[in-house]
Amino acid sequence: MLEGGFTDQPRQSATAFRAALDAMARPGTIHTVAGAQPPALSIAAGVLLLTLADRTTSLWLAPPLSAARDWITFHTGATFSAPEDAQIAIGAWHDLPVARFPIGRPDYPDRSATLIVEMPDLTATGPRLTGPGIKDHANLSLPETEAFRMNATAFPLGLDFFFTAGDRLAALPRTTKVEAA
Amino acid sequence: MNAPQKNTTEYNFAYLDEDTKRMIRRALLKAVAIPGYQVPFASREMPMPYGWGTGGVQVTAACLTPDDVLKVIDQGADDTTNAVSIRKFFQRTADVDVTERTADATIIQTRHRIPEAALTEGQILVFQVPIPEPLRFLEPRETETRKMHELEEYGLMHVKLYEDIAKHGQIATAYAYPVKVEGRYVMDPSPIPKFDNPKLSDNPALMLFGAGREQRIYALPPHTKVASLDFEDHPFEASKANHNCDICGAGDTYLDEVITDDRGSRMFVCSDTDHCRTRQEA
Amino acid sequence: MYVAVKGGERAIENAHAWLAEERRGDPAVAELGTDQIEQQLALAVNRVMAEGSLHDPALAALAIKQSRGDLIEAIFLIRAYRTTLPRLGASIPVDTAKMDCIRRVSATFKDAPGGQILGPTFDYTHRLLDFALMANGDAPEAPRKAAEPAHVPHITGFLGRDGLIEQEAPSDTEPRDLTREPLELPADRALRLQSLARGDEGFILGLAYSTQRGYARNHAFVGELRIGTCAVEMDIPQLGFAIEIGEVELTECETVNQFKGSKTEPPQFTRGYGLTFGQTERKAISMALVDRALRWKELGEDYVGAPAQDEEFVLSHADNIQATGFLEHIKLPHYVDFQSELELVRRMREAAE
Structure with missing residues (x-):
């Protein structure tokens, strides 16, 4: 439990954040990260938590991942909350109660959850993505199309997503238009 | 800044503590996800004054990695005193490589200019922002302007621009010229000359805006559609002085006007010092 | 031939060296100790602590010395110091x-x-300059009586x-933290x-x-x-x-x-x-x-x-x-935005002619 965190927090988290920022700024691009060895979670999900979560953030963890709970508490100090209060949520797609996470308020659309979706694999294939951050179009192996298409229609409200598989991650902000390939 | 020279190791990497960096990083991700929307963040007191680039410095500090090459410009120039001071701050606290060459930089912190050379995929341009709220001079209250953004009520801005035309025959805003991002949020591009506005749209680089005193961060992801506000019969025009650079001869760059003697003689030179030097060397 | 102003870095270093010399003043005059500031300029120290939001008299005294007695500058030094200190916890409300x-x-x-x-x-003191303090600031011991823990x-x-x-309705809600x-x-x-x-x-x-x-x-x-x-x-x-x-x-x-x-x-x-x-x-x-x-x-x-x-x-x-900070930032170069206004004014004048 005490292991699997960053050994050089300032530099490792800086490098990890740049990957996360780049992923969110260029939806569909896939980035490799390193430095976390969490139980029950992918390296990339662990890296995102170490980089973004702390005592001031509230998390929702999908029940099948509960073996990661103590590791998260020890390394981030984050508190666990109901989906409705979560700033960050982690789980496999079918374990995430997507409709219950906050999508922001009309006056503060930033007060919305960021979902970290654990995936078996991540490839630049599948649904077609267009929007800010994407020059022409991109493709990403999303778990489905419809939920993300709906999410974009709520703009400027909405959820933002990271997808993680092993040591790789990609992202999908609410601005991205998703269509079946 | 006049503190005795301290060893780098006395500070955390890039000065800010990790809690602060995480808070800024969370805000940055939301800013990227909602282009043009100003995300509130708990700006810290930095070791340089508010209004001197603390927002940009905090954004840069939260983004900087040990592998970055940093360029800092003020008014387009690398050698202006505040640019020198900020560059030195990051050399001291992050031991980061620095450059004056736009093409070699991975992160460029800027005040009041966008470099002339085309930016590329993977570069980040960090703007220092004094007043992030484009509606502030029309409505001083944050509670009101927040409502206006929520309801997309930008009529007041159009009325102001139209009054300009009625009074002066043209829109009398020369810098910090307001833009609309992806057809939704009206955004202040920081006090860049309107000459630079077209570079905001569909730029391959990621643009991040930090306003420290006003506690706001906003962003333009690469390839975002950014339109300068205008009217059909008075289209936006990115104007500059009607001269060429007197040093490198460029006819397509933003120029500084320099008074060269007490008889009022003047010359025009590129405000982007790196661009001008690169052209001279070519 | 015009040469762009260079040497910003040297100028900054030299200015700071000059500032350090001015701060010290005439070396023939004894240097002010931070303990003296803490003891004898205690109300300045208190203001710096209050507006700096950090209760540390020794650091406030140092900040006053470093800032040459400019209290807002001293408050700034304390704020910049405190803002990145780790937060180990919060006290319970003082009674x-x-x-x-x-x-x-x-x-x-x-x-x-x-x-x-x-x-x-200072209430009821007559605000008359006490010229004796120019020579000798020793104060007679004030009368006191044994403390009654009242x-x-x-x-x-x-x-x-x-x-x-x-x-005021009592509340256990954690107040939000402005800092x-x-x-x-x-x-x-x-x-x-x-x-x-x-x-x-x-x-x-x-x-x-x-x-x-x-x-x-x-x-x-x-x-x-x-x-x-x-x-x-x-x-x-x-x-x-x-x-x-x-x-x-x-x-x-x-x-x-x-x-x-x-x-x-x-x-x-x-x-x-x-x-x-x-x-x-x-x-x-x-x-x-x-x-x-x-x-x-x-x-x-x-x-x-x-x-x-x-x-x-x-x-x-x-x-x-x-x-x-914002007030003083107008000292920084603004020649790019000024230039754009200059051109606009010229064009509007041309159009008016």
Whole structure:
């Protein structure tokens, strides 16, 4: 439990954040990260938590991942909350109660959850993505199309997503238009 | 800044503590996800004054990695005193490589200019922002302007621009010229000359805006559609002085006007010092 | 041939070397020790602690020395130092009823349990320059009597017993932290008080004065002003109880203000509150007046458009570090934006001809 965190927090988290920022700024691009060895979670999900979560953030963890709970508490100090209060949520797609996470308020659309979706694999294939951050179009192996298409229609409200598989991650902000390939 | 020279190791990497960096990083991700929307963040007191680039410095500090090459410009120039001071701050606290060459930089912190050379995929341009709220001079209250953004009520801005035309025959805003991002949020591009506005749209680089005193961060992801506000019969025009650079001869760059003697003689030179030097060397 | 101004780095270094020399002054004059500042310029130290939001007299004294006595600059140094310090925890609220008072006055009662204690005050001094201090600042020992560990209850408690003054509803809600979260408007009272506590003394004083002169007048009596030390206690989860981790000197002011009452509420007095680090009573009283003026909405009073009633105006402009930074930034080069205005003006003049 005490292991699997960053050994050089300032530099490792800086490098990890740049990957996360780049992923969110260029939806569909896939980035490799390193430095976390969490139980029950992918390296990339662990890296995102170490980089973004702390005592001031509230998390929702999908029940099948509960073996990661103590590791998260020890390394981030984050508190666990109901989906409705979560700033960050982690789980496999079918374990995430997507409709219950906050999508922001009309006056503060930033007060919305960021979902970290654990995936078996991540490839630049599948649904077609267009929007800010994407020059022409991109493709990403999303778990489905419809939920993300709906999410974009709520703009400027909405959820933002990271997808993680092993040591790789990609992202999908609410601005991205998703269509079946 | 006049503190005795301290060893780098006395500070955390890039000065800010990790809690602060995480808070800024969370805000940055939301800013990227909602282009043009100003995300509130708990700006810290930095070791340089508010209004001197603390927002940009905090954004840069939260983004900087040990592998970055940093360029800092003020008014387009690398050698202006505040640019020198900020560059030195990051050399001291992050031991980061620095450059004056736009093409070699991975992160460029800027005040009041966008470099002339085309930016590329993977570069980040960090703007220092004094007043992030484009509606502030029309409505001083944050509670009101927040409502206006929520309801997309930008009529007041159009009325102001139209009054300009009625009074002066043209829109009398020369810098910090307001833009609309992806057809939704009206955004202040920081006090860049309107000459630079077209570079905001569909730029391959990621643009991040930090306003420290006003506690706001906003962003333009690469390839975002950014339109300068205008009217059909008075289209936006990115104007500059009607001269060429007197040093490198460029006819397509933003120029500084320099008074060269007490008889009022003047010359025009590129405000982007790196661009001008690169052209001279070519 | 024009050559762009170079050498910014050298200029900065040389300017700072000059500044260091000026700070020291004539080397023939003995250097000022930070212990001397802490002891003999204690009220400057207190202001720097109050507005710097850090209770550390030694560091405040250092900041004053480094800033050549420019207190806003000293406050800035302290703020920049404190902002990235790790947060190990939060104390439990200090109990000012248990304050070990060196000064305690009430304007609303001639006498009260605990007594009136003038303490080390400038009040009733004749403001005549004491030229003897130029030669020799030794002070005779002040008369003192053996301490009576007296219970000094809050004056407003006496009014509260009879229901004559409003009661603040107790709440266990954790107040928001202005130094960790961006200011969100409208702000609640806890957030307003935080902002006022670290706000510029001169700004808060001016606003408070404006309420006295009729800009949202709410005639204030100093119900009580007390200065003294309070224990700071912190819950230690491993121990299961709170332990004292130190003590701080505080100034607390409670004002008693008029209130007419309403259809549903009988007439009663209302309060304004000020609490600041160190012996800073001008600030604490000012804070209480402005706090009271800002409460117009919750007390059902009219908004008369007075600056001291305008929460957004007050909270957005009270911080002298924000204010001085933005004010002074206009010294920085602005020639690019100026150039764009210059061209615009020329074009408009051409068009007009």
